[in-house]
Amino acid sequence: MQTALPRRRKFNLVKSRLPVLLIIILLLYFAVSLGFQLNKLWAMQQSIAEMQERVVDLRQENEYLWNRLTILESEGYIEETARERLNLIKPGETRIVPMPTEDGVFTLINPDIKD
Helix, strand or coil: CCCCCCCCCCCCCCCCHHHHHHHHHHHHHHHHHHHHHHHHHHHHHHHHHHHHHHHHHHHHHHHHHHHHHHHHHHHHHHHHHHCCCCCCCCCCCCCCEEEECCHHHHEEECCCCCC
């Protein structure tokens, strides 16, 4: 007597859920990957915008500094600084210095004249 073995079913790829499952996993992978890439792209665009703003600010500051340098190198500014801060005078000029007196009133005194 022969015992009947259960009949094996053949694997049918078309009727199987495996291809659907693989496609779903693949789509999820691509969706997550696309999300990460879009996030990176957004972060880079934000960084570029910040850098462009910084460039504009630095250009304005650079222009201000060049204008300031032009003023500081001018003859008029150098002469004004020498007179006010260093108390220098041109040859032939007389320096007059205001000096407070004992009663609090200022009088003009020429320091070059000795009493």
